[in-house]
Amino acid sequence: MSKFKCRYCGQEFSSERSLLSGSCSKHPAGWCKGKHSLYEGADEEKFICVNCGEEFSSLRSLTTGSCSKHPDGWCKGRHVPYEGSLKSEYTCKYCGSKFRSIRSMVSSSCSKHPDGWCKGKHSPAR
Numbered sequence: 573m574s575k576f577k578c579r580y581c582g583q584e585f586s587s588e589r590s591l592l593s594g595s596c597s598k599h600p601a602g603w604c605k606g607k608h609s610l611y612e613g614a615d616e617e618k619f620i621c622v623n624c625g626e627e628f629s630s631l632r633s634l635t636t637g638s639c640s641k642h643p644d645g646w647c648k649g650r651h652v653p654y655e656g657s658l659k660s661e662y663t664c665k666y667c668g669s670k671f672r673s674i675r676s677m678v679s680s681s682c683s684k685h686p687d688g689w690c691k692g693k694h695s696p697a698r
């Protein structure tokens with residue numbers, strides 16, 4: 573049976589309905605400021621943060637830590653899971669540049685970032 577996981581807190585639910593009905597203690601807007609949100613990625617052997625590229629063995633451990641490269645500022649929020657499949661090469665969804673890992677991708681600025689030229693990092697397409 574497939575499990576339903578929250579992308580904010582990593583908690584597992586037996587149904588999508590029960591996931592979406594509960595308040596999330598790790599909601600980005602603040603403690604229980606919103607509902608759990610369904611993690612749509614595959615159940616991979618590792619989970620990667622799209623902001624910093626750090627790898628975790630479980631979604632729960634990923635969502636526990638603060639992200640040093642959060643878009644809002646240093647440790648202003650939690651890691652955010654990459655929800656695409658694991659690949660040997662990752663493509664930036666803004667500029668199309670290819671990288672061998674998410675970690676190397678997010679370490680450099682994107683010339684086609686939606687906020688403006690190099691106003692943000694590359695971000696992996698799914």
Ligand SMILES: [Zn+2]
Binds near residue numbers: 579
């Ligand atoms: Zn949650």
Ligand SMILES: [Zn+2]
Binds near residue numbers: 621642
């Ligand atoms: Zn992170």
Ligand SMILES: [Zn+2]
Binds near residue numbers: 664668683685694
């Ligand atoms: Zn880019």
